Amino acid sequence: MSYDWQPLLLTFKLAGITTLILCVIGIPFAWWLSQTRIRIKPVLETLVSMPLVLPPSVLGFYLLLAFSPTHWFGGWVEHIAGLKLAFSFQGLVLGSVIFSFPFLVHPVQSGFQNLAPSLSEAAYTLGKSRWQTFLHVLLPNIKPQLLAGVVLAFAHTIGEFGVVLMIGGNMPGQTRVASIAIYDEVEALNYDAANFYALVLFGVCFTILLSVYLLNKKFLTRLGGT
Amino acid sequence: MIELYFKKKLLGAQGEFSLEVKLRIEQGEFVTLFGESGAGKTTLLRCLSGLTEPDAGSICINGETWFDSTKQTRLPVQQRRVGYMFQDYALFPNMSVRGNLEFALRKGASRQRVSELIEIMALGELQHRKPAELSGGQQQRVALARALAAESKLLLLDEPFSALDQETKVRLQDEVLRLQRHFGLTTVMVSHDVSEVYRLSKRVLIIEQGRIVREGSPAEMFGVGQASGKFSFAGEILAIEAADVVFAVTLLVGNQIVRVIATADEAQHLKPGDRVMLMSKAFNPVLVAC
Numbered sequence: 001m002s003y004d005w006q007p008l009l010l011t012f013k014l015a016g017i018t019t020l021i022l023c024v025i026g027i028p029f030a031w032w033l034s035q036t037r038i039r040i041k042p043v044l045e046t047l048v049s050m051p052l053v054l055p056p057s058v059l060g061f062y063l064l065l066a067f068s069p070t071h072w073f074g075g076w077v078e079h080i081a082g083l084k085l086a087f088s089f090q091g092l093v094l095g096s097v098i099f100s101f102p103f104l105v106h107p108v109q110s111g112f113q114n115l116a117p118s119l120s121e122a123a124y125t126l127g128k129s130r131w132q133t134f135l136h137v138l139l140p141n142i143k144p145q146l147l148a149g150v151v152l153a154f155a156h157t158i159g160e161f162g163v164v165l166m167i168g169g170n171m172p173g174q175t176r177v178a179s180i181a182i183y184d185e186v187e188a189l190n191y192d193a194a195n196f197y198a199l200v201l202f203g204v205c206f207t208i209l210l211s212v213y214l215l216n217k218k219f220l221t222r223l224g225g226t
Numbered sequence: 227m228i229e230l231y232f233k234k235k236l237l238g239a240q241g242e243f244s245l246e247v248k249l250r251i252e253q254g255e256f257v258t259l260f261g262e263s264g265a266g267k268t269t270l271l272r273c274l275s276g277l278t279e280p281d282a283g284s285i286c287i288n289g290e291t292w293f294d295s296t297k298q299t300r301l302p303v304q305q306r307r308v309g310y311m312f313q314d315y316a317l318f319p320n321m322s323v324r325g326n327l328e329f330a331l332r333k334g335a336s337r338q339r340v341s342e343l344i345e346i347m348a349l350g351e352l353q354h355r356k357p358a359e360l361s362g363g364q365q366q367r368v369a370l371a372r373a374l375a376a377e378s379k380l381l382l383l384d385e386p387f388s389a390l391d392q393e394t395k396v397r398l399q400d401e402v403l404r405l406q407r408h409f410g411l412t413t414v415m416v417s418h419d420v421s422e423v424y425r426l427s428k429r430v431l432i433i434e435q436g437r438i439v440r441e442g443s444p445a446e447m448f449g450v451g452q453a454s455g456k457f458s459f460a461g462e463i464l465a466i467e468a469a470d471v472v473f474a475v476t477l478l479v480g481n482q483i484v485r486v487i488a489t490a491d492e493a494q495h496l497k498p499g500d501r502v503m504l505m506s507k508a509f510n511p512v513l514v515a516c
Contacts, residue, residue: 116316118312119318121303121310121312122310122316122318123329124304125275125276125277125303125304125307125310125376126307126330127304127307128329129304136318136329141318141319141320
């Protein structure tokens with residue numbers, strides 16, 4: 001029996017793109033958050049953490065409203081970039097970025113916070129700019145946390161269900177990711193196909209999490225920690 | 227030559243106080259800032275290096291203005307290029323010993339300098355190791371070498387020997403002194419170890435609550451100038467035992483435990499745990515509660 005690989009491929013494409021975007025915006029944001037003394041910092045931290053506790057359907061519901069072309073945000077994005085966010089892959093990416101944001105930001109931020117401030121200060125006295133310091137001193141010294149953040153964000157996007165269902169609908173090739181496909185197949189009593197998707201997701205998530213733990217153990221031994 | 231005058235508000239253990247210093251340091255001089263922790267010594271170093279900005283004042287080095295609050299001059303820390311040795315050494319954990327030194331090189335500087343420093347500081351065998359694989363004394367040497375790799379004319383040392391054992395300390399102090407003379411570096415060191423100050427610097431500035439209260443040679447500050455013809459040590463009483471007509475008092479002075487004799491009169495006011503001054507004059511010890 002041949003299985004439809006499309007939902008799985010779509011899942012990994014979504015997780016890959018989401019993680020990439022998260023790295024670009026999430027890592028600098030985590031650094032900024034670890035340094036800033038801005039007064040609204042607790043508010044920002046709360047907002048970042050909200051997806052951890054909020055039911056995905058709540059987030060999905062508001063995103064769906066905002067994505068609607070009749071809403072100013074959805075209308076604005078469609079007008080500026082020509083992107084349709086509701087029930088589209090682009091909308092899924094944006095939703096996933098928001099939903100997986102804390103999974104990347106939290107470990108990376110705590111990594112930055114645990115570095116001695118004297119490390120960046122030493123780099124500054126040696127004539128290095130903030131960017132050079134960030135790239136050559138800070139990032140390489142939080143490798144375990146970076147890895148944890150990237151992998152958690154990736155794995156969490158794979159496991160996303162509620163938000164995707166709310167804002168993506170269930171369009172084959174567009175928004176029908178594996179987690180939705182499982183639900184769909186179960187509804188249609190195709191346990192065999194559901195099992196196929198579920199098994200692949202289980203295997204993939206187990207493997208990447210396991211490699212994180214193994215790699216981090218190696219990092220820590222190399223740095224002389226326990 | 228360094229000329230500086232500045233003010234900076236600091237938050238100390240007893241509330242807010244102001245660091246206010248006026249100072250002139252000659253080219254090639256080795257100056258020590260001596261005082262209790264929290265007196266503002268490290269802040270002074272940080273203001274010099276540009277890591278902390280004074281509230282008001284000016285800092286001029288060899289005719290170049292690094293900071294002037296009236297003219298809004300603020301040379302960024304990156305352009306001051308001081309050799310700063312941090313109290314915790316601040317070695318980059320991701321780089322090898324050699325990597326740490328190479329990172330410190332100025333743009334276009336020859337790598338030859340790194341090899342030279344590795345040789346001078348006897349780091350040859352360790353050059354490919356990471357900082358976490360080094361002992362405290364070895365890390366200290368790397369930190370010093372890194373501060374020198376930047377080819378700065380101003381070396382700032384923040385309690386560079388505080389975490390080391392006595393033997394390593396003395397050996398590295400000699401090394402610092404040799405290198406300081408070799409490169410003709412103007413050096414400002416923060417310390418609260420009298421022996422260190424004696425060995426290394428010609429001039430000591432004693433800082434209390436943000437002010438330079440006294441300055442002079444180490445001998446003038448800690449020794450001969452105030453000599454009163456007796457030794458005195460601060461100690462803590464561990465035990466008092468009656469021995470015939472006198473009392474044997476066991477004291478902890480520094481790391482040493484000594485036993486001295488006290489008269490019944492003296493012992494009457496003392497109990498274990500008391501802080502006392504032990505003074506010796508013509509070999510008869512006197513204990514005074516403090």
